Amino acid sequence: MRKHLFLYLFIFPLIFSCKSQAQNDNIINSDFAFADKQLTYAISEIEKAIANEPVNEKERREKRKQGPLVSPRSIDENGNLIMVTSRDWTSGFFPGELWYMYEYTQDEKWKTLAQEFTVPIEQEKTNGITHDMGFKVYCSFGNGYRLTKDEQYKDVLLQSAYTLITRYKPNAKIIRSWDHNKDKWQSPVIIDNMMNLELLFWAFKESKDSLFYNIAVNHATTTMKNHFRDDYSSYHVVDYDTITGNVLAKHTHQGYSHQSAWARGQAWAVYGYTMCYRETGKSEFLEQAKHVANYIFTHPNLPQDLIPYWDYDAPEIPNEPRDVSAATVTASALYELSLYDKENSGKYLNWANTIIDNLSNNYLAKEGNDRGFLLLHSTGSKPGKFEVDKPLSYADYYFLEALLRKQKLEQSKPLF
Ligand code: GLY
Numbered sequence: 001m002r003k004h005l006f007l008y009l010f011i012f013p014l015i016f017s018c019k020s021q022a023q024n025d026n027i028i029n030s031d032f033a034f035a036d037k038q039l040t041y042a043i044s045e046i047e048k049a050i051a052n053e054p055v056n057e058k059e060r061r062e063k064r065k066q067g068p069l070v071s072p073r074s075i076d077e078n079g080n081l082i083m084v085t086s087r088d089w090t091s092g093f094f095p096g097e098l099w100y101m102y103e104y105t106q107d108e109k110w111k112t113l114a115q116e117f118t119v120p121i122e123q124e125k126t127n128g129i130t131h132d133m134g135f136k137v138y139c140s141f142g143n144g145y146r147l148t149k150d151e152q153y154k155d156v157l158l159q160s161a162y163t164l165i166t167r168y169k170p171n172a173k174i175i176r177s178w179d180h181n182k183d184k185w186q187s188p189v190i191i192d193n194m195m196n197l198e199l200l201f202w203a204f205k206e207s208k209d210s211l212f213y214n215i216a217v218n219h220a221t222t223t224m225k226n227h228f229r230d231d232y233s234s235y236h237v238v239d240y241d242t243i244t245g246n247v248l249a250k251h252t253h254q255g256y257s258h259q260s261a262w263a264r265g266q267a268w269a270v271y272g273y274t275m276c277y278r279e280t281g282k283s284e285f286l287e288q289a290k291h292v293a294n295y296i297f298t299h300p301n302l303p304q305d306l307i308p309y310w311d312y313d314a315p316e317i318p319n320e321p322r323d324v325s326a327a328t329v330t331a332s333a334l335y336e337l338s339l340y341d342k343e344n345s346g347k348y349l350n351w352a353n354t355i356i357d358n359l360s361n362n363y364l365a366k367e368g369n370d371r372g373f374l375l376l377h378s379t380g381s382k383p384g385k386f387e388v389d390k391p392l393s394y395a396d397y398y399f400l401e402a403l404l405r406k407q408k409l410e411q412s413k414p415l416f
Contacts, residue, residue, distance in 0.1 A: 027360050028407050032104050034364060035374055035400060039101060042094075042372020043113065046072055049081045070120040071095065072371065074380065074387045081371040086121050089132035093397040095121065096139035100400040103147055104407075111148075118144050118153075125159040131177040133164040134196030139397060142202065154206065161203030164196060165215050172240040173218040185239040186248060191227055191265045194220065194272025201279035213280075220276045224288050226250075227269075232291035233261035233312070234269045254381045260313035263326035263379075266296050271333035277340055278416070286340055293337060296330060297351055305358040306351060310379035310388075321388050324363055325378040325395035331355040332398045335405035336415060349409075356402060365391060375399055 050069055069083035071094040076082050084091055098114035101107075118140045125137065137160040145153040167176045169187055177190045197216040204212035226238050226247050235258070239249040255262030273289035276282070296302065301312050307327045314320040334352035338345035363375050370376065373391030380387025408415050 027356065028403050031356075031360055031364075031399075031403055032101075034367065035097075035101060036105065037367055038365065038372055038374055039097065041368055042072065045081055045371045046083065049083050067123070068120065071117065072373075072393055074390050074392050075371050075373070079371075086124050086136070087127065087130075089130065089135050090393050091121055091124070092136040092139035092141075093393040096143050096397050097393070097400055099140075099143035099147055100397075100404055103143075103404060104400075114144060122156050125156050126163055128163045128166045129179055131164065131167055131175055131193050131196055133160050134199040135394075138196075138199040138202065142199065157199065158203055158207060161199050161207075161212055164199060165211065168215050168219075169240065169242040172242050172245040173222045174240055175215065175219050176242075177237075185237065185251075187240045187242045188237050188251075189219075189223065189227075189240065190237050190253070191223070191234045191272075192268045194223060194268055194276070197272065198275050198279075201275075216276070217280060217282070220273070220285060224273070224284065228288075228292075232288075232295045234265050234292070236262050236265045252383075254383060256311040256314050256383070260311050261295075261299075262311050263308040263323045264310075264329065266292060266308075266312070267326040267329035267333070270296065270337070271329050274333050274337045274340070278336065289333070289337055290341055290344070293330075293334065293348065293351075305362070306355050307358060307363065307377070310382050314382075321379045321382065322377045323379040324359065324375050325392050325398070327355050327359065328375070328395050328398035328402055331359075332402035332405055335402060335409055338409070339415065352402065352406070356406060359399065 066085040066087045068085065070086050071084055071091045072081055073084045073088065073090045074082045095114055095117040098110055098117055102110035102114050121136055121140045124133065137157060141153045141156045144150060145157060164175065168174070169176055172187065174187070174189045175193060175196070176187045177193045178185070178188050181188070197220060200212040200216040204210065204216070227234050229235070235250045236252040236255050237250070238247055239251065240246070241248055251258050252260065252262060255265065270289050270292040273285045273292065277286040277289060296308070297306070299312050301317050302308055303318070307322050307324060309317050309320040310323040311320075331352040334348040338348040338352070341348070359375060363377055365373050365376055370391055373393070374396040376391055377389055378387070378392040378395040379389060380392060382388055405415055
């Protein structure tokens with residue numbers, strides 16, 4: 001009897017924990033081994049797509065008024081690779097993926113490729129007509145600087161941060177997101193904008209200029225006040241009067257309706273507030289991240305595999321497309337959140353690991369197919385009728401980030 005008790009109490013748990021550690025290592029290894037092959041294939045697809053551009057320089061410029069095509073974004077209805085110029089909000093994700101490959105493999109091949117794909121994003125550092133600076137520059141140059149400490153990268157990042165804060169509206173205490181749809185909105189802020197604050201927190205630490213910190217905190221605080229419903233779901237777009245600071249409208253752009261919960265918006269929110277807590281230690285940001293996570297994972301329309309439909313209120317659920325990008329952003333955020341909310345860390349890890357397991361088992365692209373993307377079944381904009389049930393570069397970027405965070409946690413290494 002005593003022998004049995006000993007087995008149950010000490011030996012079996014040890015065997016199971018070793019097994020689950022080995023399984024976890026396997027999933028991280030096998031996902032990165034897949035990414036190694038698939039991203040090598042992606043590079044050849046990118047070269048082909050660029051080579052098929054018109055050779056005549058005038059014609060090329062006409063076709064691409066904004067400059068050369070630099071990064072892959074998705075696949076179109078005919079199966080062609082969609083490439084974007086540096087101005088597109090997604091231009092930084094592919095270079096970021098290459099930096100994550102370098103971080104995991106330590107293989108110089110990936111470093112050289114990452115550098116090559118990062119360089120063309122530099123011109124964005126002075127582009128003040130959009131809020132997407134963090135996505136574009138922090139995912140590319142930010143990861144590059146973190147891993148190489150290249151001083152030139154630092155200069156690009158600082159200049160980008162100064163450009164981003166030119167969009168700050170002091171009376172409303174927000175950074176304006178978009179300049180389009182001027183007939184609809186005066187100064188719109190989208191929940192996605194929380195992600196761009198990471199660049200400002202970085203710039204504060206590097207430059208000691210508290211302007212960056214104050215603007216980031218003000219934006220996050222105003223967003224917390226105005227972007228959320230009582231159940232902690234987030235609106236997509238909130239429009240501000242920049243003189244009075246009053247809220248003019250609460251809308252959606254990529255969600256099902258103004259009152260619905262667009263899946264990727266909830267993911268940006270949980271990631272954004274977790275990151276803001278890391279950078280400020282302000283408990284209200286941690287509370288907000290916890291509330292949004294609970295909203296997501298207690299939602300009756302969240303499928304059992306934890307990969308959400310594109311909107312939690314989409315009318316035809318369960319016959320609606322999924323959004324894998326929302327799942328990868330959320331998984332990455334949950335690994336970080338598990339560090340700060342110790343009481344619930346097991347729950348967050350369980351959710352994140354379930355997402356990673358299910359993506360790895362059921363959502364990966366086929367090797368040598370799908371133009372080199374890693375994951376299928378994301379949704380860019382269902383109302384806009386584009387990138388519905390397609391691969392997306394940002395789904396892949398946050399997948400690799402989540403895998404790296406998972407590995408660091410399991411090896412008790414710091415995430416940052
Ligand atoms: N930031 C744009 C999007 O999430 O689609």
